[in-house]
Amino acid sequence: MxxxxxxxxxxxxxxxxxxxxxxxxxxxxxxxxxxxxxxxxxxxxxxxxxxxxxxxxxxxxxxxxxxxxxxxxxxAILVDFPKYRVDFIKKVSEKKDFQLILLSNTNEIHIDWVEKNVPFFADFRKCFDAFYLSHEINFRKPDAEIYEFVLKKHNLKPEECLFIDDTKENTDAAAALGIHTWNIEPTREDIIDLFTTKQELF
Known part of the structure; x- marks a missing residue:
């Protein structure tokens, strides 16, 4: 589970x-x-x-x-942040059925841009029990150390975790540690469909 x-x-x-x-x-x-x-x-x-x-x-x-x-x-890589995705993660967070962790390869310049240009970013961040950005923890995906850091920090069992990332190299690295994964394809899949797309895990 x-x-x-x-x-x-x-x-x-x-x-x-x-x-x-x-x-x-x-x-x-x-x-x-x-x-x-x-x-x-x-x-x-x-x-x-x-x-x-x-x-x-x-x-x-x-x-x-x-x-x-x-x-x-x-x-230029940063396009837009659809609010409906924030609404989705807020609902998931409010139910408190899962521990929610964000784990991103993100640098300071990019996150500064997001903070200045996405008015609801602070509310988004509050939805997570932990919020890890690579430049703040000195690890980056797909290095095994970043996943091991999260597992150890939160005393997690890999088989009880689901990791979602759009880069196959990153999900492959997590899967190698026994973590369930969803290599999301952003052109045809959306995070708001998580519980139907991966319903076999829930």
Whole structure:
């Protein structure tokens, strides 16, 4: 029986355009990211470097890129957050049938954008018993350590947990630890249909 539901954030609750940042950078004559910048991306997502250092790394690597252009490009991935999904998780939270945990690979610049542009984000956050962002806990999916951190922190049994994420690599990593998973396909599936789509678990 499922006692804890662990949710991803991007393309589960907030809609993303994952190609948008690359498109914006192409407008600045940046067609591919260097290995150095790719490494900075991973470090930043784990909270190992500051936002200022992260932006500076891009602007140093690509002289034609201004700080404003970099931030616009970086945030282009964030599209919109449909309120009906917040209404859904509020109802689930109010019933108190499950422990609810959010586990997201999210960096400081992106979450700052969400806090400024999504008026109901604070209410959304309150729906969860725990809210883990990769840059705050220094782990990122699909590394096993991030799932082990959550399991240990909350004394959870993997077989009593359901993890929902739009990236197969992430759900595969969780499944390898014995966690039930739903690799949600955001173009044809929606989190509000959780209890019908995965009804065999509830």
């Amino acid at each position: 499922i006692k804890t539901i662990i949710f991803d954030f991007g393309d589960v609750f907030i809609n993303l355009d994952k190609a948008a940042t690359a498109k914006e950078l192409e407008n600045c004559q940046i067609s591919a990211l260097s290995e150095n910048v790719m490494a900075k991306n991973l470090q930043y997502e784990k909270g190992l470097i500051s936002s200022d250092d992260f932006v500076a790394a891009y602007c140093s690597e690509y002289n034609q890129l201004s700080e404003e252009q970099m931030l616009k490009s970086w945030n």
